[in-house]
Amino acid sequence: MSKPSLSASLIKDIALCDSPLKTKGALTIIAEEHQETLPLDLLLVLDVSGSMAGTGISVVTESMVHILNDLMRAEDRIAVITFNSSANVHTTWTNVSGTITPLKAGGGTNFGSAINQVLSFLGGNDNDGQRAGVALFLSDGQGQPAKDENVSSIPDFGFTMHTIGVTAGANPTHLEQMAELARGHYYHAPGFEDVKRAFQSIFNYGKTIVYAAPELDVTVSEGVTLSNIIQTPQGLSLSSHLGPGVHSISLSHLIKDTRMEIAFEVSIDKVSCEGQHMIATFSLGEATTQLSVRGTNDETELYNAPMNTDVTMIAHSAIAATAIKKGDEQAVTRAITKMEKLGTTNPNANTRTKIISQATQASTQGERMEILGKMQSDTSGKTKLRED
């Protein structure tokens, strides 16, 4: 694995010393240029309960066949797990030359057994970081929930899990939370006819991965706390609190030619007056970066120190995305207003504000969350929507 580049900054790189400090920071991760995309392992986790019978099953089968026959590259693989009241491996890893037997529908919906089956199936997988794993979880109902800690251990196998809610019966908020725990995104399918588009979109996303579910190690210094650690622009909550010590966080896949941004809040008990005050060390594979702040007594210097507008944009973007997920309209409007103001000095804030506003204008919560999931920042910080 070649080296990605990490860079961490604070809103201001100097602070009043001998005092406590609360500030915000951002870590950005960019894959090395010309990095090759990884071969894809696509694991379909499909609801085959009674409500899927008829149109549901036929659309899902059609979408699977479309991926297998038209989209898959020679190096890609696909596997299928089906679940109703219980879960089974329907098709194990197969490449373009393989076939998938037709699905049958009937029975209840149990998310818990589906996730357990996924974990035991992936446990026997020979993924060594050289393949990108994408699980696709599709349901049209509200099943018995899976345990959060089980869902969040999916990235340990180099997989992220995306969820598709067929919203006639599914609960988008629940499925979005599952996707977030498994570092994936939520896709919104108002009816079965939208399932094919979602399958295709997830497959196309899977083809652009350069680092599969990387693990970020964070060493937080004594007297420092990091909190509200959120991946932007998608607004994926990575962790709520990291105290002093070493932590390991699973991240989403790193996509070719994009910049992964991680916003966080920093709280320091007392800023040292001598040189750089170490806050944290971030490392991903062989790449490492340190975040520190310089303590000073010089008030004039402090007041006039410039604010890092890139960090400000990432911080606002995290607030806006979180608020959209919570459905807190007031907080969204406030964050957008602040980003618009920032747009006068940072053009990247402009493009991002436009897309966030677009998300807020969507008619359903499911659609809003899908737009958030599709937001990407290119290596220069300019935001765009991933195309299907």
Next chain:
Amino acid sequence: MECQDCNKLLDKSDLAAGICQGCTELLDNTQLQDLRQHLNIEGYKPPEITPPKREEAPIGLPESEECPSCNADLMESQLKDWRNGMECPWCQEPSIHIRQSSQPAISDEVGLEVIEQNTIPFLINNGPKVGTVIHIPHDKELGRNDFRKLLNEPEYLELIKHISSEHLILHYDESTNSVSIEDLGSTNGTYIDGSKVVGPIAKDLNYGHVLNIYNLSFCLASLDSRTLQVRHMPSNIVLHYPITTLPLNLHFGRQDEQSGREPWYRMAQVQLDNDIESLERLETISRRHLFMEIECPLEEISLKIWHEQNKEPWTIEGLKDIDSTTHQKPQSSMILEHEEILLKHGSNEFCLTIKQ
């Protein structure tokens, strides 16, 4: 001053961090400036710079005059020579000071020279010399100096100004007896029937086509046939239609059958570029309007005029037995050479004359 989110009283620590120390809400520039004022902390002032004292007056520029051809600034001895009537030392452009006094002499001299060269006869479509034939040299780069020599009336000087120093070439193909036009990347453009000629490919110029060198307008003169001259009176736009292939069909509407602009209208738009009043006047003519067909049985010339259905009629002077209000074709009337026919519609007026 309070934080807008958590109502904490903001102080110096918030200003220093650029962030509310209570709820970590980011403070924007306006809020930071307000807080600065509130806390009585002066804004950032760059160090003062005192401009160095000037000991002596700056050296002034000498008097100069610009050569209209190459835009070189002529100064001192060059300026003196230029004002005495000597040519520009940079581009050999004749001095404007001599042209004013002895212009006819020069153009007479040059006129002879032009006729001796290989030339193509053109009818002039605008200015005081409308309808007269000039001979323009072919297969040679033509620029404003050439046209100054060809058209020495003061009225043309204003039009010639817009011609580039190397504007176009007329190509003449002896084997097919055809003329084509190549634009040499001129500033204001060359047009055939109102369509811009874009280099480096030469575009064919046929009889009846109008050649515009920006707003100077010509058409090919046919020395061995009669010509129908159509003059739009208010704007003085003139077109010449050689009566070679008959019947000659004319249409006085703005659009042709393919819904493109009629050539006369395209040309009018080029020529009346800055004359909004005249352009607006033209707009009052309908897209499909008055039709005319000219035939030449034996020695006579007969004319048929008809009208687009439901269009406001034109009034026609100088023709007998013609009812222009009909949209039926078969009316006809005789016209004589050098007799003027006036077609009037609102504030527009076209004058038609047949010339030998």
